[in-house]
Amino acid sequence: MKRSFFSGPYALWMIMFTIFPIVFVALYAFQDNTGAFTIDNITRCFEGTYMKVLWRSVKLALECTVLCVLLGYPCAYFLASKDFSKYKTLFVLILLPMWMNFLLRTYASMSLLERNGIINAIVTALGFDRWNMIGTEGAVLYGMVYNYLPFMVLPIHTSLKKMDQRVIEAAQDLGANPARVFLKVTLPLSMSGVISGITMVFMPSVTTFAISKLLGSGNFMLMGDVIENQYMVANDWSFGSSLSLFMTVLILISIGLLNRLDTNKSERSDNW
Amino acid sequence: MPDDVKLIELKHICKSFGDTQVLKDINLYIRRKEFVTLLGPSGCGKTTMLRIIGGFENADSGELIFDGTDLSGIPPYKRRVNTVFQKYALFTHMNVFNNIAFGLKLKSPAELLPGVEKPTRRQVKREIARRVEKMLKLVKMEQYANRSVDALSGGQQQRIAIARALVNEPEVLLLDEPLGALDLKLRREMQLELKSMQQQLGITFIYVTHDQEEALTMSDTIVVMNHGSIQQIGDGKSIYDEPKNAFVANFIGESNILDAVMLKDFEVQAAGRVFECVDEGFGENVPVDMVVRPEDVMLVGADVGMLTGMVESVLFKGVHYEMMISSGGFRWKVHSTTMFPVGSEVGMSIIPSNIHIMRKMALEDKTAEAQA
Numbered sequence: 001m002k003r004s005f006f007s008g009p010y011a012l013w014m015i016m017f018t019i020f021p022i023v024f025v026a027l028y029a030f031q032d033n034t035g036a037f038t039i040d041n042i043t044r045c046f047e048g049t050y051m052k053v054l055w056r057s058v059k060l061a062l063e064c065t066v067l068c069v070l071l072g073y074p075c076a077y078f079l080a081s082k083d084f085s086k087y088k089t090l091f092v093l094i095l096l097p098m099w100m101n102f103l104l105r106t107y108a109s110m111s112l113l114e115r116n117g118i119i120n121a122i123v124t125a126l127g128f129d130r131w132n133m134i135g136t137e138g139a140v141l142y143g144m145v146y147n148y149l150p151f152m153v154l155p156i157h158t159s160l161k162k163m164d165q166r167v168i169e170a171a172q173d174l175g176a177n178p179a180r181v182f183l184k185v186t187l188p189l190s191m192s193g194v195i196s197g198i199t200m201v202f203m204p205s206v207t208t209f210a211i212s213k214l215l216g217s218g219n220f221m222l223m224g225d226v227i228e229n230q231y232m233v234a235n236d237w238s239f240g241s242s243l244s245l246f247m248t249v250l251i252l253i254s255i256g257l258l259n260r261l262d263t264n265k266s267e268r269s270d271n272w
Numbered sequence: 273m274p275d276d277v278k279l280i281e282l283k284h285i286c287k288s289f290g291d292t293q294v295l296k297d298i299n300l301y302i303r304r305k306e307f308v309t310l311l312g313p314s315g316c317g318k319t320t321m322l323r324i325i326g327g328f329e330n331a332d333s334g335e336l337i338f339d340g341t342d343l344s345g346i347p348p349y350k351r352r353v354n355t356v357f358q359k360y361a362l363f364t365h366m367n368v369f370n371n372i373a374f375g376l377k378l379k380s381p382a383e384l385l386p387g388v389e390k391p392t393r394r395q396v397k398r399e400i401a402r403r404v405e406k407m408l409k410l411v412k413m414e415q416y417a418n419r420s421v422d423a424l425s426g427g428q429q430q431r432i433a434i435a436r437a438l439v440n441e442p443e444v445l446l447l448d449e450p451l452g453a454l455d456l457k458l459r460r461e462m463q464l465e466l467k468s469m470q471q472q473l474g475i476t477f478i479y480v481t482h483d484q485e486e487a488l489t490m491s492d493t494i495v496v497m498n499h500g501s502i503q504q505i506g507d508g509k510s511i512y513d514e515p516k517n518a519f520v521a522n523f524i525g526e527s528n529i530l531d532a533v534m535l536k537d538f539e540v541q542a543a544g545r546v547f548e549c550v551d552e553g554f555g556e557n558v559p560v561d562m563v564v565r566p567e568d569v570m571l572v573g574a575d576v577g578m579l580t581g582m583v584e585s586v587l588f589k590g591v592h593y594e595m596m597i598s599s600g601g602f603r604w605k606v607h608s609t610t611m612f613p614v615g616s617e618v619g620m621s622i623i624p625s626n627i628h629i630m631r632k633m634a635l636e637d638k639t640a641e642a643q644a
Contacts, residue, residue: 166361169328172348173355174375174440184374188365 022248028241041242050226050243057223060137061206064144065152068201069194071145072152076193077186079153080160091157098150106214109143110134113215135217143211151200159193160186199258203251223247274306274492279476280325280444285334287320294320296500298334302444302478302493307470309479309487312497313523318480319358321497322446325478326355339443354437355446359453360429362421368432369417372404375440407435410469427458438469444476451486463489484524488512496520517633521563528569528604532562532629540629543579543600547622551629561630566594566607568626577619583612 032038044050078084079091097105112118113133120130133139163186171185209224218225223243230240278301285298294317302308310318323329324336327348336343343351354375363371376384377400384399385391391399408414411431421429430450437445447466451459467490470477481487487494488508496503496511496519504516515521518529532542537552542562554560574580581599592607597618604620612618 164359164361166357166359167363169348170355170357170361170363170436171374172328173326173353174436175349175378176374177347177349180378185363185365189363191365 025241025244025248028238029245031238033238041239042246044239045242045246053221053226054223056220057206057208060141060144060212060220060222061202061208063141064148064205065198065202067141067145068149068152069198072149072197073156073194075149076153076156076160080157094150094153097146102147103210105147106143106211109139109146110214113139113142134215135219137216137220140212140216140220140222143215144205144208147211148201148205151204152197155196155200156190156193159190163189195258195261199255202254206251207247274476275304277304278302279304279306279339280478281335281337282321282325283335283337285321285324285331285336287317287324287329287331294500295324295331298500298502300495300502300505302476304443305474305476307467307477307479307490307492309481309491309494310497311481311484311487311494311523312503313482316497317500318482318497319448322355322448322478322480325444326353326446327351352442353444353446354440354442355448356430356433356437356450358448358450360433362429362433362436364420364422366421367417368408368413368419368421368424369404371421371432372407372436372439373400374436376400376403403439404435407439410438411435426453427462430454430462434466434469438473438475442475444478445470447477447479449481450479451481459486460489466490488524494524496523498523514628515563515630517630518561518563519633521561521628521630526566526605528564528566528602530562530564530602532560534558534560534629538624540627543602545579545600547578547627548624549627549629550625551627554629554631559632561632563628563630564604564622564626566605567592568622569604569606569608570621570623571595571606571608571610571612572619572621574617574619577621579620581618581620583614583616583618586611586614 029041030037030039032040075094079094084090110117114120115130115132115134117133119133123129123131167185167189168181171181176184207224207227208222209228212218212220212222212225227240227243227247230236230243234240280302282298282300285295286293287295298317298321310321312318320329324331327343327346327350330344338351338353363374366374381391381396384396388395404417405414408417411434413428413431413435416424416428416432421432424432430453433450450466451462454462463486466477466479479487479490491508493505494508494511495505498519504511504520506514511520512524515524515527521527521529530542532540534540534551534554534557535546536556537554538549540547540549540551540560540562547562549562571577579599581597581604584596584598584603587594588611589607592609593611595606595608595612597604597606597620599620606620
């Protein structure tokens with residue numbers, strides 16, 4: 001029996017759930033309601049309204065990614081360090097939210113941020129005015145960071161963990177103080193983790209939906225919401241598919257750019 | 273040749289990891305320009321001792337004196353010591369040139385160019401390049417400056433690791449089993465190269481290995497360690513010829529160690545007969561260990577030897593044959609260029625100066641030995 005036989009189920013899975021859907025999305029994108037060929041749906045993607053939504057999605061996703069790097073790197077660093085790595089529970093606490101459905105997590109966030117939520121209960125108990133958080137851009141950003149942070153922590157943690165401790169010692173030995181060791185050795189060697197973290201966070205956050213609806217009260221439509229609307233509310237599958245295709249292309253381009261960044265990093269190492 | 277100046281002194285160094293005592297009251301001094309080898313089986317504490325000198329571990333108690341000052345608590349980056357790590361620990365995100373330049377780039381321009389007032393960036397850059405190239409030449413890797421370190425073989429990586437440490441002109445170079453991953457032929461070449469580098473540069477080398485041949489080839493002084501304590505300190509010849517106890521005799525080279533009784537000065541009884549020897553001062557009728565190296569047992573005709581025995585096994589070892597010969601209730605290991613077939617009767621003779629008498633190891637050491 002040929003070895004390739006065993007890849008059969010995987011190939012079947014790929015065809016059924018990845019290739020077919022993409023082909024259908026592509027087909028729908030170039031059809032009108034009657035099924036005739038048209039590029040109207042594609043050109044509609046570039047209309048001002050949608051460009052605005054796209055810009056907002058990209059901006060929020062970038063903000064979310066930057067925040068995740070800033071919060072996630074130190075977190076991963078301390079979890080991977082000698083002093084903390086014996087506390088396995090800390091690591092599990094980071095992972096725990098990942099094991100729950102993200103809608104549940106977002107509903108939980110709602111009950112935190114609501115007008116009569118837990119945070120406001122504390123705020124009023126301390127004698128301050130109620131704080132309107134739901135429906136603000138900050139709330140949406142909070143929801144995204146909260147949901148995607150583990151995807152940043154995990155790859156960075158892995159890349160730090162598998163780093164050879166002797167390399168750090170070698171840098172110290174050659175005269176680098178702790179700050180230099182971090183900047184010249186630890187950080188560059190964990191860059192691959194940061195880049196895969198960025199991919200893991202930026203890609204899903206640029207297509208986020210539901211979070212914006214629940215925490216932003218619909219004030220901040222994102223690309224994901226618009227696409228969902230086209231399928232579920234407007235029932236315009238063709239335009240929904242066009243938007244999906246448009247986003248897919250954008251994502252492929254940004255993955256390509258990120259990969260290039262990664263290889264450049266290791267080649268240009270002498271520029272430090 | 274080493275100077276007569278004590279550069280590093282370890283006084284009553286103790287270190288434990290959890291419940292295991294890794295170093296027990298270590299006392300040792302190392303002279304300037306000396307090539308010292310810490311030799312012992314794995315787990316004997318030699319690497320821990322090196323890491324304490326390098327600053328990667330702190331001793332629980334005791335003093336580490338470097339050039340007159342106590343180094344305890346001084347972090348590695350402030351010590352005038354550099355290390356060549358066991359698995360090289362090169363920076364994989366940099367090419368060969370930048371690996372070697374790493375230490376230099378951390379130095380201030382004034383340190384790099386002490387003669388020049390306000391050196392420009394270009395001067396600094398040129399000085400770094402000059403020193404790196406000098407090192408590459410020393411380790412014979414000139415044409416590899418722009419290679420990625422991943423593209424190098426084990427032996428080449430080793431050379432870069434040595435160059436990266438030496439470029440900082442340390443007073444002491446610590447080497448942690450640096451040749452362990454290389455094949456035998458390359459290892460022998462590197463041993464000679466390291467020794468000549470050490471003599472050429474006049475730097476103190478502290479070398480950790482479990483390979484006794486390596487230790488004998490390179491060292492001015494060998495420190496034999498076992499179970500966290502020093503067994504014997506001396507040059508290769510004195511350690512080989514005059515091992516202090518059965519552990520050293522066994523670890524350095526091969527030996528026949530017999531339970532014996534020192535009858536009086538120059539007379540020892542073992543394997544059922546009395547031998548003449550050159551040792552004195554043990555007292556009368558004192559139990560001792562008698563050591564005879566396998567190459568010091570001469571095989572003669574069955575009727576003329578001091579002992580007669582029967583050949584039990586023969587192994588061809590290239591230069592010589594290794595034979596196990598039973599005689600007087602003891603199995604002798606004998607190296608000889610003439611082969612006697614299995615089952616034949618042979619005579620054995622040992623000249624007095626080839627018999628070495630040692631005091632019995634203290635009982636606790638023996639039990640520890642048995643456990644190991």
